[in-house]
Amino acid sequence: MYKTLLTSLENNIFVITINRPDKLNAINGDVMNDLSAVLSEIESNNEIKAAIITGAGQKAFVAGADISEFVGLSKEEGTALAKKGQDIFFRIENNSKPIIAAVNGFALGGGCELAMACHFRIASENAKFGQPEVNLGLIPGYGGTQRLVHLIGKGRALELLLSGNMMDAQTALQTGLVNHVVNQDELLPKAKSILETIVSKAPMAVAKCISAANAAYTANGYDIELGSFGDCFATEDMKEGTAAFLEKRKASFKGK
Numbered sequence: 668m669y670k671t672l673l674t675s676l677e678n679n680i681f682v683i684t685i686n687r688p689d690k691l692n693a694i695n696g697d698v699m700n701d702l703s704a705v706l707s708e709i710e711s712n713n714e715i716k717a718a719i720i721t722g723a724g725q726k727a728f729v730a731g732a733d734i735s736e737f738v739g740l741s742k743e744e745g746t747a748l749a750k751k752g753q754d755i756f757f758r759i760e761n762n763s764k765p766i767i768a769a770v771n772g773f774a775l776g777g778g779c780e781l782a783m784a785c786h787f788r789i790a791s792e793n794a795k796f797g798q799p800e801v802n803l804g805l806i807p808g809y810g811g812t813q814r815l816v817h818l819i820g821k822g823r824a825l826e827l828l829l830s831g832n833m834m835d836a837q838t839a840l841q842t843g844l845v846n847h848v849v850n851q852d853e854l855l856p857k858a859k860s861i862l863e864t865i866v867s868k869a870p871m872a873v874a875k876c877i878s879a880a881n882a883a884y885t886a887n888g889y890d891i892e893l894g895s896f897g898d899c900f901a902t903e904d905m906k907e908g909t910a911a912f913l914e915k916r917k918a919s920f921k922g923k
């Protein structure tokens with residue numbers, strides 16, 4: 668179905684594997700188009716309640732945008748490429764269903780940006796993060812200058828952006844770029860186990876947590892939280908969740 672992605676769906680959790688291991692899963696035009704299509708699948712398939720993005724093989728999550736496709740681009744074409752990448756990564760960040768990155772190796776350039784667009788990240792011990800665009804006379808174009816500052820702070824972000832150095836998994840854990848570091852064998856099981864907990868919750872409340880948290884970087888985050896909190900009172904799931912607590916039973920959420 669996809670040229671560059673493998674997908675599987677089990678227990679409402681959709682696993683998306685970027686599958687160009689011979690090119691360290693670099694994001695070329697085909698990967699971009701497939702990511703756009705797979706986001707539509709996530710948005711339209713009610714069986715999918717959460718997703719994991721990972722990379723094929725044991726070496727790389729995604730080693731960046733495909734550098735071979737940069738050759739000969741004009742200023743306008745470069746801007747258009749970044750716009751396409753930013754738009755697709757916004758669709759990940761703003762997705763109402765949780766999408767997490769299981770970073771199984773190099774997450775460089777567009778790979779680090781892809782991981783950062785996900786709602787949160789877990790990593791294997793061999794993972795390495797970086798924005799090495801400066802080595803190419805470039806800067807990140809798929810949101811990396813913004814999300815890296817948000818996630819690890821401006822000073823740490825600028826060190827990575829300006830030096831092109833890589834950050835290992837343990838440092839990524841200490842700086843808050845990733846939430847957990849596990850053995851490579853444990854990576855997908857860990858990601859699935861976290862998502863199994865999340866998909867047992869009320870889907871609309873999960874979606875509103877995402878949109879309110881995303882609004883933390885805007886001027887009206889508190890207003891978004893206020894409105895979303897109120898909206899929850901109009902849902903059957905909120906009535907069910909509170910009733911179940913008071914009746915000392917497990918809630919059964921319907922996404923309504």
Ligand code: COA
Binds near residue numbers: 776
């Ligand atoms: N774009 C296109 N191809 C890439 C790529 C990228 N971002 N990253 C890796 N590849 C390709 C290599 O060209 C190589 O292809 P080949 O076998 O046809 O020559 C293959 O993937 C394997 O990579 P290689 O460099 O041989 O592996 P390595 O273990 O020696 O080094 C890295 C690994 C990640 C350090 C190195 O590949 C690298 O620096 N990649 C580019 C990272 C980058 O600058 N990303 C930001 C892009 S904006």
